Amino acid sequence: MRRLRYVPEGGGLVEVTCRTVHSRFLFRPGRNVNDVIVGILARAQKMYSMRICAFSFVSSNYLC
Numbered sequence: 001m002r003r004l005r006y007v008p009e010g011g012g013l014v015e016v017t018c019r020t021v022h023s024r025f026l027f028r029p030g031r032n033v034n035d036v037i038v039g040i041l042a043r044a045q046k047m048y049s050m051r052i053c054a055f056s057f058v059s060s061n062y063l064c
Contacts, residue, residue, distance in 0.1 A: 018061060023061075029059075
C-alpha cells in the first residue's frame with residue numbers, strides 16, 4: 001500500500017500519474033469517454049476545492 005502524498009498547508013502543485021492494469025489499452029478514444037473524464041475531474045475539483053491546471057489521458061495511463 002502506498003503512503004499518502006504530502007501536500008503543504010495552503011496547497012501546492014501535485015502531479016498524479018496512474019497506469020492501467022497490465023498496461024492494457026483501456027482508455028479508448030471517443031466522445032463518451034472524454035465526457036466521462038471531464039465530468040469526473042470537474043466533480044473532484046468541486047468536492048475538494050482544488051484546481052486542475054493540466055491533464056493528459058492516453059490509452060494506457062493518465063497524468064494530472
